[in-house]
Amino acid sequence: MRPVRRVLRGLPVRRRGDKLKDTPMISLTMDGRQVEVQDGQTLLDAAKLLGIEIPTLCHHKAVPPAGACRVCVVEITGGGRPGLVPACAYPAQNGLVIDTHSKAVRNSRRLTLSLLLSRSPETEALQALAKEYGAEPVFAATREPHAEAQGGPGVSSKCILCGLCVRVCAEVIGPSATCFAGRGRGREISTPYKQLSHVCIGCGACAFICPTGAIDPAEFCSHPIEQISNEFNCGYDVRTPIHIPFPQAVPNKPLIDRDNCIHFKTGGCGACKTLCPAGAIDYEMADEIVEEKVGAVIVATGYQLLDPSIYEEYGYGRYPDVVTSLEFERMVSASGPTEGELRRPSNGQPPKTIVFLQCIGSREEQTAGGKPYCSKICCMYTAKHAILYKHKVHDGQAFIFYMDIRSAGKNYEEFVRRVVKEKNATYLRGRVSKVFPRGDKLIVMGADTLSGGQVEIAAEMVVLAPALLPSAGVRDLAQKLRIGYDQHGFLSEAHPKLKPVETNTAGVFLAGCAHSPKDIPDTVAQASAAASKALGLITHSRLTREPTIGIVNQATCNGCFECQPVCAYGAIGPREIRDRRGNLLATVAHINEGLCQGCGACAVTCRSKSIEVQGFRDDQLYAEINAIGPSAPLVATLPSGRNGNGSEK
Structure with a gap:
């Protein structure tokens, strides 16, 4: 180990993301195949270029290499000092001849795995490698059989002392909350004095990078660790500060959550910038307002769901097994938090009885927060959810409380009938008065208006269909x-x-x-x-417009331009009037005929009455009225649009 460490001190070790545009190429031979790598890359990088598999336990691209586990050793057979070297840390050199699976290499890996397996026989990563290389624990008889842990607080017996957690905390994140302690068989990963760490920021980098899953930072951090809730999955799992908001995001690229990113909170880390091969991470980039001139705007702001917690009788927010339809949708999705398995949030078991409640806040004017309109989609997606439920829980029973079924669409009515006939869903016409827990179940009390009786159902999950609201803002x-x-x-x-x-x-x-x-x-x-x-x-080079546009009487316009700010279309601008010699006589308002929509806002603003809407001048309107005849009866009809409730007048 010492000769290798002396060699490493004199040679640079490249980290991913370093600029290598003008670095020379190095040629070497690995397993009889020629390969060229850039100066500063390691033997492991060369193996990856050739597609050669080399096992590693202590290597991670986020931290500088250390060569601590020795599982990645390869043999130098020519072009350099012969011997075994760690591929993850040994720099590539010209003329090297490398054998990655020689007898000496396999024997060394087998011995290393046997020693590691003696310390942590229950570690899955070691078991897989040991099976491949035929390694067995060499000190199994001397190991304490019931030792629960071989480290400080939060470090289980799966620890193999690779040091990744220590290095990432010290070299990448910065706090150095963990360290090595002890010697020999007493060597362990711990916190100073095995006490709860006050410098730990709870980032979880140690647990993320640990190859054996031996680290639980919640056990040694002195303050509670807050995980970032995944908004797309309705809070049923967690996400990282760098994430794609949802699969259909436009642009479909990751973003950095500045409120939770360690770099923006502490100034440390920066692993993403180091690892990004495209150099796309720029911490100095900030939000900016971009102004664009466009010819049309399409407003598609979507919707948001009514918060069902305003209805305390349904227990949403108090009982974990009362969920919304959107949360249920994410549960049964193959890309959801449970990978498509429907489980009760309370105990993780599949619900055998489920109740769907429709019109939560829709068609409801009697209570605060209720909306008088129909949300239109609840009836059909509830029917779809009932089918999905039966696909997930074959022996389950679905109950659906409804006011009336509104399935106005092609084949919609047939779809609802299929839910009843093929999936044996029970539709109950009525409203639910209360949902409350009894044991490990939820009791749903409601009315069946068709039978005239009260209904009480012991359900394991309740799904609410809340009203659709306009988007915020x-x-x-x-x-x-x-x-x-x-x-x-x-x-x-x-x-x-x-x-x-x-x-x-x-x-x-x-x-x-x-x-x-x-x-x-x-x-x-x-x-x-x-x-x-x-x-x-x-797309058209010429537009055909209505002739009812504003016109300016340049003879009376005094150029005050009070009409300009009231124009919603930017159709009014200045026009200079000059004589034959080019002398400026006046600057008056001018209306762009292609932009003007004839709304008349400028006409009512003009104090000198120099602007009129073409075809709607006062003398023209009076002439039309007088043309009817002074003795003829006159009926004036004025368009009034809609009533306040949305109906036509």
């Missing part, structure tokens, strides 16, 4: 875009029949649940229509 966005919204916060279209995807602001279109609760087919249809409308604006 949609009202502020509507004010910025100058588009209308109803009393519930859903954005209003220009006309429900003639312009269902357009708004009162030209060039701004609606799609999806920003307009109202919608299922996927309706959302796709409206989004396609909005995209078509937007493309119609920006």
Whole structure:
């Protein structure tokens, strides 16, 4: 070991992410195959280029190599000093001839694994390697059979003393909360004086990097360790500070959670920047406001779910087995926190009886927080959830409380009937009055209005279908875009029949649940229509517009430009009037005919009455009225849009 360490002090060891653009190439032979690597790379890097498998236990790309476990040894047979060297730490040199699976190499690995296995025979990683190399514990008879731990607090008997946890804490993170203690058979990983560490920041890097799973930082950290809840999986598992928010994210690239990143909290770590082969990590990059000029805007802000905890009778937030439909969806998803296995959050067992409650907050005006409208998608996704439940729990029973089934769609009604006939789901028409625990079950009390009786079901899981609400901040966005919204916060279209995807602001279109609760087919249809409308604006070289636009009387305009800030379309600008000699006579307002939408905001703002909407001048309107005749009866009809409740007037 000592000659190798002396060699390593004189040669640089490259870490991933270092710039190697102008470094010379090194040629060596490994297992009879020629390979070229860059100066500073190790024998292990060369083996990876050739696809040669070399076992390692103490090596990790996040920390500098140490060669402590000696499982990765290879044999130098030519071009250098013959002998066994650790591939993870030995730098590549020109002319080296390496044998990665010679007899000496296999014997050395077998002996090393036998010694490690004597210390930690229950470690799965060692057992797999020992089986491959035929290693057996050499000191099994002398080991204490009932020793629960061979280390300090939080370190189990699976520890093989590779030192990864110590090195990552000291060299990458910074606190040095763990260390080696003792000698010989008493060697162990511990905290100073085997006391709870006050310098540990609870990052969990030691547990993440440990190859045997021997570290539990919660056992030696003096303060509670807070894990980061995974928002996409509704908090049923955890995530890292660097993560992709959800699989369909645009752009589909990782982001750094600055509030939980160790580098931004302590100034330490930086492993991601070191390891990124593309050099894409920039800690100095900050959020910035980007201004773009666009020809159309499609508002698709989506929706959010009503918080069911406002209804205390359902027990959401108090009883772990009461979940929302979105949480249930993540549970049964193959990419979810349980990899598609449906389990009760309380005990991890599959629920044999499940109750679905529909219209939680929808079509409810009597209670605070309730919404009078139908969320439209609850009936169908509850039927889908009942089918998914039967696929996961074949001997389970599903009950569904509903007000009435609204399955208006192609083959929707047939789908609901299939749930009843094929999956034996029980539909109960009525509302639930209370959900409360009794033993390890949840008692659901409700009414069956068809039979006129009370129903009490002992369920193991309750799934709520909460109302759909407009996304947070949609009202502020509507004010910025100058588009209308109803009393519930859903954005209003220009006309429900003639312009269902357009708004009162030209060039701004609606799609999806920003307009109202919608299922996927309706959302796709409206989004396609909005995209078509937007493309119609920006793909043509010439636009055909209505002639009802604003016009400026340049003779009376005094150039105050009070009309300019009120124009929502930026259609008003200055125009200079010059004489034949080029002398400036006046600067007046000018309306761009391609941008003006004829809203009339500028006309009512102009103090000198120099702006009028073409075709709607006062004398034109009076002439139309007088043309009818002074003795003819006159009926004036004014369009008034919609009532306050959303219905047409």
